[in-house]
Amino acid sequence: MLTLESATVRFGERVAVDGVDLEVADHEIVCVLGPSGSGKSSLLRLVAGLQEPDGGRVLLDGADQDGVPVHRRGLGLMFQDHQLFPHRDVGANVAFGLRMHGVGRDEQDRRVAELLDLVGLPGAERRAVAALSGGEQQRVALARALAPRPRLLMLDEPLGQLDRSLRERLVVELRALFGRLGTTVLAVTHDQGEAFALADRVVVMREGRVAQVGTPLEVWQRPASAFVARFLGFDNVVEATVDGERALTDWGEVPVPAGSRQGACDLLVRPAGVRIGGPGKGLGCVVGARTFRGSHVAVTLRPEHGPVLEAECSLRGTPDEGERIGVTFDPSECVVLPALF
């Protein structure tokens, strides 16, 4: 459905999108994930036709979009700063794109009612936009974007303004809704939780380039690089030299799974793989801050050598702050990272 070939966007010296190749299949939900400034919005604007490419091509259903204006690309856009019309009611907001496409009045009304049903706001046509909650406004914006039946729906940080619990609920609803409608979606967000909950496939971006592509599970289980691992919130990453099933690191020797890449690399140790035992066994550490995370406690450890370590402890098995303990590593939670970018 969507193909990007070496897509490039420059702002002066700055390369915002740097030779990105990307495909989105029919009915697929792809989420571009990256820190602020990594080029996500520029990428979306390029696909939408709001941004001229400085190199490469954008194809929709195989057709080069060079010179095709925004409103002829058949896209639905929902951007973070894409405000609703405050002085029009909900119905008029949702009908906006239909009116632009010259859809008749009766058909508009029918379609608006159907969409408001879909987004969980049945009968809200005559309500004032200003009287809606943030989450309700987001649903109206979504209904408006979906109304003209876009071949590709594009979302830029769609839930960024909402509080966490609402965001978590909406994202699950959105995924179910897109699945039911068979909507093809390209979304961008800096929030990994949102991306992982929404996407069939995640594209991690760094400085305008693709750092990793995979299913949420693949990216989570096998981050491609130290950058991706850290971005996902894994801080136990060290330089290592792998020799057979051992990695030599600043923490000492860490066991790694058989078949791991050999030689100089970055090594990720998941917090669940940091085993805490009595002092004198393994790497000596002093217990630092402990943070309650609901299902477990995240414990900061200061090792006798090497960078700070984070361990995941059960609620009952958490050592006390200041306690001296020994750490060993579970090889099944140690990941030799394949890429250096």
Ligand code: ADP
């Ligand atoms: P993201 O959406 O991931 O935060 P953006 O695509 O907005 O990233 O920005 C990528 C880079 O391009 C940033 O360094 C940003 O400062 C720069 N940039 C974006 N838009 C413009 C613009 N209109 N003019 C100049 N620089 C821009």
Ligand code: MG
């Ligand atoms: Mg952005």
